[in-house]
Amino acid sequence: MSSNSVPSPQSSSTATARPAVPSQRRSAGLALLGSELTVLFRRRRTWAMLVAIALIPILLAVAVRLSSQTLSPGEGPPFLDRVTQNGLFVAFTAMIVAIPLFLPLTIGVVAGDTIAGEAGLGTLRYLLVAPAGRVRLLLVKYAGVAVFCLAATLTLAVAGTLIGAALFPVGPVTLLSGDVIGVPESLLRSALIALYVTVSLLGFAAIGMFISTLTDVPVGAMAATVVVSVVVQILDVLPQLAWLHPWLFSHYWLGFADLLRQPMDLGSFGDNALLQLGYIAVFGALAYGRFSTKDILS
Known part of the structure; x- marks a missing residue:
């Protein structure tokens, strides 16, 4: 046979078909992620948690507005004494109040439900049908939790800014360094703080997803994840364990x-x-x- 023979149509079509495989996998991954986010944000539980988070700055601002007591500098949570002077501080104060308990609680619920929830509902086996696969499913589930982390912190920041602007005067913000910045830059700083808090919760979310792979009972995974958050924060305030503090996932939570x-x-x-x-x-x-x-029985 001549070395210059023309390739057969079958081999040519096979060669052109191969590059489509990665594209098909990416499409399948994006479709799976879209489905995961759709399911997550269609749940009433998800919206109930977001509403509860939004209520934190609202209740805080209303309480300060109705109170006749003037707070001294440093009294109460950080920035609380500045709320009456500038409504933009409502979002900052609410973020500090929510980080130790409320945000980890909601993230623990979502992360603990990632795998255990599907196993409990009997849908995990169907999610693993090709071309999904276990690695891709884990990545998609974690991405869903990460998106919820961002949604939760943005909800807190936006609700705090809106209720602060509605109940208190808004103007230039005096920073901790004593410098004064305008409202647009203050809003940018608030968005950066929300991003900082989102990043702070990603390690905790990974722990919750790992715990979720250990059981088929979602409530147990949720509870265990929240308990881990509480225990780590207790360890982070014990001076006897100062050597351990920089390694705890909660150590930089208030570093914003x-x-x-x-x-x-x-x-x-x-x-x-x-x-x-x-x-x-x-x-x-x-x-x-x-x-x-893991043996997938359901």
Whole structure:
């Protein structure tokens, strides 16, 4: 046979078909992610948690507005004494109030339900039908939790800004460094703080997803995830364990105060992101190790 023979139509069609496989996998992954986000944000439980988060700054602002007591500087949660002077501080104060309990509680519910919830409903087996696969399913489930983290923190920031503007005067903000910035830059700082808090919760979300792979009972996974958050925060305030504090995922949760200085100090942001990335890598690997060998019976 001549070396210059023309390739057969079959081999030509096969060669052109191969590059379509990665594209099909990406399409399947995006479709699975879209389905996951649709299911997540169609649940009444999801919207109930977002409404509850939005109520935090609303209740805080209303309580301050109705109170006749004037707070001294430093009294109460940080920035609370500044709320009556500038409504933009409502969002900052609400973020500090929500971080220790309310945000971890909602994230724990969503993360703990990722795998255990599907197993409890009997739908996990169907989600693993090709071309989904276990790795892709884990990635999609984690991405869904990450999106909820962002939605929760943005809900808190937006609700705090709106109720603060409705009940109190709004104007230039005096930063912790003593510098004064305008309203547009203040809103930008608020968005950066929401992003900071979102990043802070990603390591905790990875822990919740790992716990979710250990059981078929979603309520148990949710409760265990929330308990982990409480225990870690207790450890983070014990001076006897100061050597351990920089390794705890909650250690930098309140470090966003550095974003309220001029110029902004992004050191804690970087340290926090690096720490959370480590937790994502470790507990993501543990989740994969557990889930890849798990017998799916339902």
